[in-house]
Amino acid sequence: DAYKQVKLGCEALNSKVVNVPDGPRWSSNLINMTNVSPGGMIGNGDECHLLDFESLEPSVWVVSFGSATWPPFISHLPAFRQLVEDFSDVADFLLVYIDEAHPSDGWVAPPMASCSFDVRKHQNLEERLGAARKLIEHFALPPQCKLVADCMDNNANVAYGVSNERVCIVQQRKIAYLGGKGPFFYNLNDVKQWLEQSYGKR
Template sequence: MARLKSFQRLAAQYADIADFLLVYIEEAHPSDGWISTDAPYDIPKHRSLQDRLKAASLMDRENPGCLVVADTMDNSSNASYGAYFERLYVVQNQKVVYQGGRGPEGYKISELRMWLEQYTNQSHSPGTVLVEV
């Protein structure tokens, strides 16, 4: 949850130059599987798209102003972007221009913040889309 709060602060700070998007993928620590002791929610393994959408709606409530979408049940976004289970991306003009490391160890909000600062200092036009998978 601490990482989510950091992401929210970053999204608020750079809302004028970027659109922020969270892609909810398969649950990393389902309550009926590999349980995390600090999990704020009781989310079982998704057995249907409806289960995944229900879990994504929890993220949606926690992230006002940030669009939350859900991956398909075949996990195509997760596989395409190599998230497993957290990753930060910047997509501009349909191209990945920033790819953070795989989470949890490689998920670094500070690194993304530096990228956005450099982008801002170079006076690029708005329209960058940030995707967290």
């Protein structure tokens, strides 16, 4: 955690990410690795930046990081989905898919009773995008939540000190809330409380 580059109250880092295709099937020639100009449309597979998706003014982002092979993150998805449904009128939501915590060809975590994922360590971007799609096909999120994947250099993971899971709130491009690393310090109740204090209960 000491190596994270973001700090509470300071500027949020606009890390490079890739927009996850919204269809279950695609081929590598659909991945358009081009930068998106400010104000430009972001297409499937486009390389973009973490804060390119803001749509509200004043801008407030709830950003959650995790992967399918981190069971605590999976267990938090229903609560995260409820936050999206309750507060999408006042905040934007972004799910950032990162490097696998427990890939099937590495240190495998005990399976969850409700759902478990068999995902190998990502060898390329297409595999990471595929893992993100696999997750969302099992845990559908409201359309107001954007889905992106960290680039293969894991720059967003490193910048935000994620390791396995983390959630933060970005307000006016500054870190307004920075949760701790999971599993013990990833707390969506804190996020809900922050949103309620700022915008009222739902």
